[in-house]
Amino acid sequence: MKLPEQVVRLGTVIAVIVAVVLLLRFVILPESFFSATPHQAAKVEREMAKPLHYAGATSCRKCHEEQFTAKNGGAHRTIGCENCHGPSAAHAADKKTAKPPKPREREFCLGCHAYQSARPNGFPQVDPQKHKPKKRCVSCHDPHDPVPPETPQDCGGCHGRIERTKALSEHALLPCAECHQVAEQHMIRPRQALPTKPDSREFCGRCHAVESDDPAAAKARIDMAGHGRSFLCWQCHYAHLPEGPR
């Protein structure tokens, strides 16, 4: 059977249109014409390929171990190298071309250490007009290991929050040294000699065991044999703010 001429022509036209549409949809037009996924993926790749400017303190350590160790034992241990020395990725890649700056001006240190009432309590601050005006900070303080020129006289100088909490608690009258043995070195280099914590249940039991006759702890006695035997007391009870009688 032979198809009529007009059907063949019409069929050809329809076939051509279908072919063109399919060609447009799947071959000629890019996928990004229909979906957001390709351009988002391309953006993510462009974003990941952006150049670094800050190398990170761990890469400084590879060559400057001495300074890194000094800094990590002192009061500036939380500060990354590039905080003061500026973005140094170029220097980390090629140590000869780009020398990171060494800020030595007084103003640089005062950016953090000038007194501002909004700064948190206990953060070391000076009044720039009263504290050795016009003198460079680095002439007395080593920036990699700054030591406070005067050692704090009491624990609250650094541990102010604990001191204020304890002052409100049932333990207000106990001195810090009752429970913590503090080496002299801790006052100068806090991280190098950490204070002790009570390491036995019997330590708290001196006052809080039922057999104890300490009048101050009369309201807080516990049978040490039957209460939380596998734990140290301070693992559950915060000794700076113990639960008082309700």
Add this chain to the structure above:
Amino acid sequence: MNKREFLKDAIVFFPAAGLLSALSSQAAGKDPSAPATSGYDPTDHWYGMGIDVDKCIGCNRCVEACKAENDVPDEPYFFRTWVERYTIHADGETTVECISTKPAPVDQVAPENPDVVRTFFVPKLCNQCAHPPCVQVCPVGATFQTKDGVVLVDEKRCIGCRYCIQACPYGARYLNPRTRTADKCTFCYHRVTKGLLPACVEVCPTEARIFGDMKGRADRLVRFERANPISVLKPDLNTEPKVLYAKLDGEVR
């Protein structure tokens, strides 16, 4: 060649040329929707930041580092991150100043104001919301959320209509005057995908900023979240910010 022959040839030539060019471009360039090849899997991460307001000393170093790392314009009103000073007065009034716009002079101390009840610094940045309003409003799909939870702006698609800048409840976006497109914090996406910290976290001298991955079981941010009373900015908007503030004062908005 007469007109009829020319038209016949043209009908064949143009689709064939299009077909060939499409095929050759597909052969030359790899499929753009394929995942990145660096071995980094974004679905393993869900990034967030923790900010301990009690530790911020308002030194502005994070702002400077952000500008250096991300090529943010120098003018003091384009910020990806910035620091605000909140001052609460005795009469209950709260004033907020952006100290990144006008840093305090370092050589003199402002006189103590007896009216001030308390005052403190609050670092701010894009909250990288889990439900970002800026992504909803973008008319061209230029801003989107990656699989690791960072909201990015495609500067090639952005038409600079500023609708997202209006929609952001945290004021975290600005129009970059050079590219004329919207710009914002990316959590230093080029750094964190290589395992480095964002520039602001890298330089923060007091560890007031913590960067981490909420999918990591013992991650620093997860521990930070567990150990501190956490609040987020404008929780009532249900944007679910991923910037978590510890011990945040109730006056902060």
